[in-house]
Amino acid sequence: MSRAAATPSRWEAQRGFDELGRPLRDVTFCVVDLETTGGSAAAGSMITEIGAVKVRGGVVLGEFQTLVNPHAAIPAFIAVLTGITNSMVSDAPPIESALPAFLEFAAGTVLVAHNAPFDVGFLRHFANAQDLTWPGFEVLCTAKLARRVITRDDAPNCKLSSLAQVFNATTTPNHRALSDARATVDVLHGLMERLGGLGVHTLEELQTFTARVSTAQRRKRHLAEGLPHAPGVYLFRDDRSRVLYVGTSKDLRTRVRTYFTASETRSRMGEMVGLAESVTAITCATPLEAEVRELRLIAEHKPKYNRRSRFPEKVHFIKLTREPWPRLSMVRRVLDDDADYLGPFSSRKSAEKSLAALHDTFPVRQCSDRFGASPSRTPCVLAEMGRCLSPCDGGVDPTTYAAMVRSLRDSLIRSPDDVVDAISRRMTALADLERFEEAGVHRDRLATFVRAAARTQRLSALSRCPEVVAARREDDGRWAVHVVRHGRLAAAGVIPPGGDAHHYVDQLRAGAETVSDAPGPVPAATAAETEKLLRWLESPGIRLVDVEGDWVCPVGGATRHLAIHDAVTHSRVSLVPFDEQRLAPPVASPVR
Structure with missing residues (x-):
């Protein structure tokens, strides 16, 4: 694909602490x-005290403490726990005064709390109640971090009181806000000191630390240096420059850095990082271009540690042949032979299910023999069973057979109603006889065929168009x-701010890749690439700048049957016990 020269993006212009982390x-x-009157602000619990300590580089910069009048009685057991009584808060400021003062004190900092979801949840709740703009603090939870660092040998649990003892805090937690905040400062510093020995030196590394990322992985975080803050594709390479893994991201540097410092706990990724010696980045104009390049690079290099999209060439098709007595056959590639094709199928099993659904509906011959317009042979067992019109022994005239083939062709490229109706009747009959297992076999065949027909129709519609130009903000x-062009991404770009949109689009089209049409329903790219393009083209906010050709799908096409089959599949998955759901087939997303 080609791309017009792009002006530096906001990502490329960004430098500073984000280069290596803060x-x-x-x-x-x-x-x-x-300190609060209960455990849930949403349920009516109120704040009774706020305590905070501002610290940088181990030095205390300031402290904040205020009691808060909850305008409600403090439960006795809470008063016993905290030592805060109704009389103590009677003259205290309300939360409407205390919260803005705290937010001003905390402005520009990273919020830290022990069990941060509780404390930050209360603060955000009352900020919303007062229509205050929440500053969007970055938040660090010392309890969560401690659970990743502290072992049973260090402490029996990760309560603040236990951790204060582990790290010899100078303040003993006593359920008063400022004292507990001071103790949390000592716990934070103790955790940071311990993690420093494991190579954690930045806020980003601290926020995303997990003990399951090995020290060896962290030592390779320098491989992310020099990568841009821009959308694109990254390639991990070994000491012989062989590609180990290909990935994509809207922010290359941030994403690659997570492999060394974040919660990347997949064992195969740890193994991959252990072998990696370099990371190559390819910047892209848009995230969609990055996704497409990722697919192409995976298909080209077939990296060991990519599990998907490595072999796009390993597909199957169902072909309706062009000969005196047409038949259905399963093939590996599409020829420019004027035949009709259904696919591609990513697995032979799916192709076989769809083929069975078609044979269940249309009694075309299933033999692979070639014979002329007037064959004279012995009928096969399928003919004797009534599952073939038996042209081999003259059991059907060419006109009748041709009419049946026309209906079959119509089911492939326009409307699957004949297949849906025939198999639905068969399922109903089997269910009435309580032969549910057999009915289930036909249900699966039908669902597989409908999805394949919908996919073929959507891919064909876009691949027939010589060019589609679209834009989105x-x-x-x-x-x-x-x-x-013909279902393949030929160019991608971003209109410069203040630029002439029409002139930019004209330039982009002029420099776009030349793409030739492919035979049959196959786009001039892999099916996976064209489906990504379709999802983008069908997303909200798309503006079609120009369409050359007719980009249409049949009104009575297979897509309208997808909803019910997806709902059935979803219900089957939801009925499987939780620990067994991984064995169920994946649910296909509805195609619009």
Whole structure:
């Protein structure tokens, strides 16, 4: 694919601490603790005290403490636990005054709390109640971090009181907000010191640390240096420059860095990182271009550690032949022979199910013999069973056989109603006889055929178009433009701010890749690539700039039958016990 010269994006212009992460010594933390009347703000519990300590580089910069009048009686057991009584808060400021003061104190810091979802949840609840804009703090939970670091040999649990003893905190937690915040500061510093020996030195590494990422993985985080903050594709390579793994991201540097410092716990990824010696980045104009390049690179290099999309050439098709007595056959590739094809199928098993559904509906011959217009042979067992019209022994005239083939062809390329009706009747009859297992076999055949027909019709519709140009305003406000030719991405770009949109699109089209049409329903790309393009073209906010050709699917096509089959599949998965759901077949997303 080609791409017009793009101006530097907001990602490429971004530099500074995000290059390697923000060193912990330079980050200002606000360690906060709350005392409340209960466990749920949504259920009516109120804040009775806020305590916070602002710290950077091990130095305390300031403290914040205030009691809060909850305008409700404090339950006796809470008063006993915290020592905060109704009389103590009677003259205290309400939350409407205390919260804005705290937010001003904490502005520009990283919030830290022990069991942060509780404390931050209360603060956000009352901010929303007061229509205050939540500053969007980054949040660090010392309880969550401790569970990744502290072992049973260190402490029996990760309660604040237990951790305070482990790290010899200078303040003993006593269920008062400021004291508990001071103790949490010591716990935070103790955790940071311990993790420093494991190579965790930045806020990003601290936030995403997991003990399941090995020290050896963390030592290779330098491989992310020099990668841009831009959408694109990354390739992990070994010491012989062989590609180990291909991935894609909207932010290359941030994504690659997670393989060394974040919660990347897949064992095969740990093995891959252990072999990696370099990371190559290919920047792309748009995330869609990155996804397409990823597919093409995986197909080209077939990396050991990519599990999907490595062998797009290993597909099957069902072919309705062009000969005096047409038949259905399963083939591996599409020829330019004017025949009709259904597919591609990613597995032979799926192709066989769809083929069985068609043979159940249309009694075309299943023999592979070639014979002329007036054959004279002995009929096969299928003819004797009534499952073949038996042209081999003159059991059917050419006109009748041709009419049946026309109905079969119509089911392949336009409407699957004949197949749906025939198999539905068969399922009903088997269910009435309580032969549910046999009925299930036919149900699966029908579902597989309907999905294959819908996929073929959608792929064919786009691949028939010599060119489709579309644009969409992305999250950053810029317009992404893509040129698709015969189902293949030919060019991608982003209109520069203030630029002439028409002139830019004309340039993009002029420099786009030349793409020739492919035979049959096959697009001039892999089916996976064309399906990605279709999902983007069908997404909200798309503007069609120009369409050359007719991009249409049949009104009575297979897509309208998908909803019921997807619902059945979903219900089957939901009825499987939780620990066995991984054995159920995947649910296909509805095609619009």
